[in-house]
Amino acid sequence: MRPVALLLDLDGTLVDSEPIHRRGYRAFFAAQGWELPDLSMFTGRRAEDVFATEPGPWTGMDPVALTASIWPFVPDDPPVPVAGARSLVEAAIARGTKLAVVTSAGPGWVERSLGGDFDVLRHFEVVVTAHEVADGKPDPAGYRLACERLGVLPDRTAAVEDSPAGLLAAIGAGVREVYAVSTTHAAGELTAAGATEVFPDLQELARRFGA
Numbered sequence: 493m494r495p496v497a498l499l500l501d502l503d504g505t506l507v508d509s510e511p512i513h514r515r516g517y518r519a520f521f522a523a524q525g526w527e528l529p530d531l532s533m534f535t536g537r538r539a540e541d542v543f544a545t546e547p548g549p550w551t552g553m554d555p556v557a558l559t560a561s562i563w564p565f566v567p568d569d570p571p572v573p574v575a576g577a578r579s580l581v582e583a584a585i586a587r588g589t590k591l592a593v594v595t596s597a598g599p600g601w602v603e604r605s606l607g608g609d610f611d612v613l614r615h616f617e618v619v620v621t622a623h624e625v626a627d628g629k630p631d632p633a634g635y636r637l638a639c640e641r642l643g644v645l646p647d648r649t650a651a652v653e654d655s656p657a658g659l660l661a662a663i664g665a666g667v668r669e670v671y672a673v674s675t676t677h678a679a680g681e682l683t684a685a686g687a688t689e690v691f692p693d694l695q696e697l698a699r700r701f702g703a
Contacts, residue, residue: 495650495669497642498584498701499635499662501536502595504654504676505694506612507605509571510535516566523565524549535676536655538596538628571605574675576694580652581612583702592618592638594651594661596628618642630657635665652697656685671697 503509514531521528526549534542543555599621606613618641625633639646646666653659654676662670663686672687679690
């Protein structure tokens, strides 16, 4: 059975934005005079959730305000699409597969990442951002909301992620096929988190959807 909808993460999945974000985090922590933490804890998760749940020099501070304070430090460089991203979106549209973005980022970053020269945002019927759920990944709320808005059952969908937190969110929502790209995490770590298959980028998935 082919999936009726494809649910795609944004950062690290559709766009190779991790280097841009990490430059922003490094500059932010340096400006606070704080020791640089393991930045992998932020990958795939909302920054406010990390600040609220992980110990650090930020403990006791407002996690939402801290998150807002990071963005001025993030470089203005546009994120580069992951190889095969445009082809995957176009192949899914040609097949009649519904598309949704489920991201831990805000709406402004979605527009910046998927608009401009990349220009694929218009193909997505649903966009679920960090602002639309009470709990971020690995909580499944974002994926459940995307399926609800698309009018599809999770077990008729496929998802693509790049982080263990994202994979756990999709699996927890009942998504039938959960694929991963090893752009930010090692393939073994993604397999251990439950990925159906792991690919270096989106080119192979684009070929499959175009077949």
